[in-house]
Amino acid sequence: MDVHVDNILKDLEKDDIQAYMLTQFTNIEYISDYRPTSFAFCILKEEPVIYASKMDMEIANRNSTIDVREYESMEMMIGDLKKEGVKILAIEPELAFGTYEKFRDDFSIVSKKYIDKQRMIKSPQEIENIQKATDIAQKSFLELDILNRNDSESVVAFDLVKLMIENGASKESFDTIVTSGANSSLPHAVPEHKSLEQPILVDWGAICNGYCSDNTRTMVYTEFQHEIWDIVAEAHDKAIKVIRPGLKCCEVDKVARDIISEYGYGERFIHSTGHSLGLDIHETPGFSVRDETVVEKGMVITVEPGIYLEGEFGVRLEDTVSIEKRASVIGGLPLNID
Numbered sequence: 001m002d003v004h005v006d007n008i009l010k011d012l013e014k015d016d017i018q019a020y021m022l023t024q025f026t027n028i029e030y031i032s033d034y035r036p037t038s039f040a041f042c043i044l045k046e047e048p049v050i051y052a053s054k055m056d057m058e059i060a061n062r063n064s065t066i067d068v069r070e071y072e073s074m075e076m077m078i079g080d081l082k083k084e085g086v087k088i089l090a091i092e093p094e095l096a097f098g099t100y101e102k103f104r105d106d107f108s109i110v111s112k113k114y115i116d117k118q119r120m121i122k123s124p125q126e127i128e129n130i131q132k133a134t135d136i137a138q139k140s141f142l143e144l145d146i147l148n149r150n151d152s153e154s155v156v157a158f159d160l161v162k163l164m165i166e167n168g169a170s171k172e173s174f175d176t177i178v179t180s181g182a183n184s185s186l187p188h189a190v191p192e193h194k195s196l197e198q199p200i201l202v203d204w205g206a207i208c209n210g211y212c213s214d215n216t217r218t219m220v221y222t223e224f225q226h227e228i229w230d231i232v233a234e235a236h237d238k239a240i241k242v243i244r245p246g247l248k249c250c251e252v253d254k255v256a257r258d259i260i261s262e263y264g265y266g267e268r269f270i271h272s273t274g275h276s277l278g279l280d281i282h283e284t285p286g287f288s289v290r291d292e293t294v295v296e297k298g299m300v301i302t303v304e305p306g307i308y309l310e311g312e313f314g315v316r317l318e319d320t321v322s323i324e325k326r327a328s329v330i331g332g333l334p335l336n337i338d
Helices: 003-014 025-032 054-063 074-083 097-103 114-120 124-144 153-166 181-185 223-242 249-262
Strands: 019-022 040-044 049-052 067-070 088-091 108-111 177-180 200-204 206-208 215-219 274-276 283-287 300-303 306-309 313-316 319-323 327-329
Touching: 003 019, 003 025, 003 040, 003 114, 019 025, 019 114, 025 040, 025 114, 040 074, 049 054, 054 067, 074 097, 088 097, 114 283, 124 153, 124 200, 124 206, 124 215, 124 300, 124 319, 153 177, 153 200, 177 181, 181 313, 200 313, 215 313, 223 249, 223 300, 223 306, 223 313, 223 319, 223 327, 249 283, 249 300, 283 300
Parallel strands: 019 088, 049 067, 088 108
Antiparallel strands: 019 040, 040 049, 177 200, 200 215, 274 283, 274 300, 300 319, 306 313, 319 327
């Protein structure tokens, strides 16, 4: 049996729970290698099974490492669970309330994050896929030659996505951000149909073999922009340098946040220092003020401090690190693009 499934079954047994239901596509893919295209219910129990929609049966039977049955009705699925003696059913916290309502009359429902705990630690194969995605994204960024472009933000963003796909990505790992000028102070700015201004901030990533990458670079021009860039770069580098197993995630965040605060811009660092990634672009744990998760070997987490001066400009620098004895930056793209 797959080690991930086996570990979850041990969690269920320890908590006296008979089954765990997954509906999130990437969670099902993580457990079974099958990614639904419409909907599916993965039931982890002594004999795991996936109920797949009729139009997904071919791909499910081809890819899934778990037995697959065609979904006929909610009543059939509930009946199967009751026949097997399931009384307590664990669900993902993200389960839609409408779906939860259909199960709550027949089972005692508990919300569990067993799958999140499993996905925190990446296997060597997962890290290799993240490395491939990063290589594709960084190669594409260099080919974009953004400093010599006279196009609009939206055209540049489109071209970057096109390059990533041409270089082997299945798609972008999130909506590519190319923003410039005053709009760079918006952490999640949307590319506009306007010519590139100064500075230029690009936040982008690729998906390869289902796994995401994530980088951000900011190209600055004026003396003041360079000053802010230097502060963010210091926070970025020193945060990466302290990362090691045994440290709490919030302690890594504090290193980056304290540096930016010492320069007087603490209130302008308006998000967490980083997030895990994998099959999803945002996973747990993250380098944030409130996350007391202990860093472990095998985690893959971004480091992305930023300073955002409303109405003026913003600077963010982001790399993804894999953690063994220390943190190693994935990819070889320099912070300073000139």
